[in-house]
Amino acid sequence: MLTELLVCIGLGCFTWFYRQRRLQMETFKDMNIPGPLPNFLFGNLLSFLGQSLYLTFRKWNNIYGNTYGYFEGPTPVLVSSDVDLLYDIFVKQFKNFHARKVYPVQVDPDQDENVHMFFARGERWRRLRSIVNPAFSTSKMKEIVPTINKRINELLVIVNENAKKKIDFDMYDLFQRLTLDTIADCGFGLKSESLTRKNDECLVNCRNVIRDTTKRPILFMLGFMFPTFHAVWIAIYNVLRHVTFNPVFWLQDTMTTIIKERKMKQEQRVDLLQLMLTSEFNPSANKIDVGDVDFNDNVVKKRILTNEELSAMCLLFLLAGYETTSTTLAYIMYELVVNPDVQLKLQNEIDHFFPEDMEDTSAFYSIISRMEYLEMVWCETLRKFPLASTVVARQCMETCTVNGITIPSGMIVQANVWDIHYNPDLWGEDTERFIPERFTAERRKTRHPMAWLPFGGGPRTCVGLRLAQLEGKMAICKLLKYYSFIPSDRLDVPIKCIEGATIIPKHGVPLTAIPR
C-alpha cells in the first residue's frame, strides 16, 4: 500500500515537473522567436560542452538570424546582434533592464550583503556607481600617471634583459604582472610586486580566482538544470569553498586588513579606496532612472558603503583591473607583430609626439589623448577581440515590448557582441582583417552607438574604461618607443583563444624585443 502511494506521489511530481518544463520550453515558440531545439533536461547547455559560448552564439547567429532564443536548463535567454533592439534595451529602456544576469550558484544580489557594483541592482547599484564614478575622472587619471609610469619602467627593465639576451618571452604574462601591480598600487596602496617577484602571492591568488571560474562545471550544470533548488546548490558551493583553500578568501582578508589599516592611520592617499572611504553620495547627481526600487533616503544620503560592500568592491576592482587590461594589451601586441606596417606607423606617431625620452610624465595624459593612430589601434584591437563579451547581458525586470518583441519579466537578454563586431554591414568588408582605419574620427561619427561594445553599453557600461585606456596606451607607447617587436616561433598565428571569465590567448603571446 505504502509503495503504491509513494509511486503515485512520484508519478504526480514527475507529471507536474514535466508539464512545467514543457510549458517553459514553449517560451520562444510563443514569442515567435527562432532558436535551437532544447533538450527537456538540459535545454541547450550540451551545445556548450567543449565549445565556447561566443563561438556557439556565432554559429547560431548564422543559422537562426540576428535574434534567437536558447535555454540554459529551463531558463530562456534571448540573444541578439540587432543593434537597434540592443540600443532600446541597454539605453532607452534601461529602467526595465538595469540588472545583470545572475548565475545558478550565486546568492540573490538583493539579499547579498557582500554584493559589489557588478552584480548590484536598482538603487543599490546606482548608489555604488555614483560613489565610484568620480574615481575615474580626468583629474584623478592625471594624478595616477606617475604611479603607472613607475610600474611600466619596471616592465621595461625585464623587456630589456630579454632583448639583451635575444630570447623570446611571453608578453601576456608580463602584462598581467604590470596591470596587477598598477591596480593594486593605484587602487589601494597595496604593494604587489609581481613584476619583480616571480611567484608573488597576490598574482598567484588572482590567477587562481580567474582559473576557478571554470571549475565545478557539474555543480553549475545542476544549477542551470534545476534552478528551483537554488538554495541547495548555493549550500553545496559554500561548503566546497570552505573545505579547499580558497584564493578569494585570501584576497578578501588582504583587502580587509588594508581597509582597517587605512581607517586607523587616517592616511590620505590618492586612490580608489580613499575615494570610497570619503566620498559623499548625492542622490540627485546621478539621474539614471532605475525604476521602482526601494530608496531609503536616510541610508543613501549618508552615502556610506558598508564594510562588506567596501571589501567586495576592492576585490572587484583588483580582479577587473588586472585581467581585462592585460588581455587587451596582449591582443594589441599580437596584432602589432603580425602587422609590422601598423607597428611602424604607430612608432612614427609615438616618435612625433614624444621626440625626446619619455621620463617627464607631466604632459603624458594630454599628449596620449591626442594620439589618433594609437586610439585607432586600441579600438580596432577591441573590435576584433571583445574579450569580456559574455558579461554584456541584462535581465528584464518588468514585462515590456521592445522593437515589437514582448519580453517577459525575468528573461535574460544577451548581446551577441562578436557577431556585431564582425558584421560587414556595420564595419565594411574584411572584418577578419586588422584595419585601424575603421576608426578614423570621420568614420566614428557616423557609426551606430551599439556597433562597438567591448566595454558594454548604456549606463552600466564599464566604469574602468578610462583607467584601462590610460594604462594600456602608456604601456604601448613606452614599449614601442624603445623596442620593435617580432613574433616568436611559438606564437599561434592566427591566435588561439580560450574562454573563461574572459576570452584570452590560449598560449600567451610569445615574442622577441629588438632595441630601436
Ligand code: HEM
Ligand atoms: C580593456 C579593459 C576592460 C574591458 C574590455 C572591460 C569590459 C567590461 C565590460 C564588457 C563590462 C560590462 C558592461 C555592460 O554590461 O554593459 C564591464 C563592467 C565593469 N568593469 Fe570593466 N573592462 C575593462 C577594464 C576595467 C577596469 C580597469 C576596471 C576597474 C578598475 C573595470 C571595472 C568594471 C566594473 C566595476 C564594471 C561593472 C559596471 C557596472 O555594472 O556598473 N573594468 N567591463
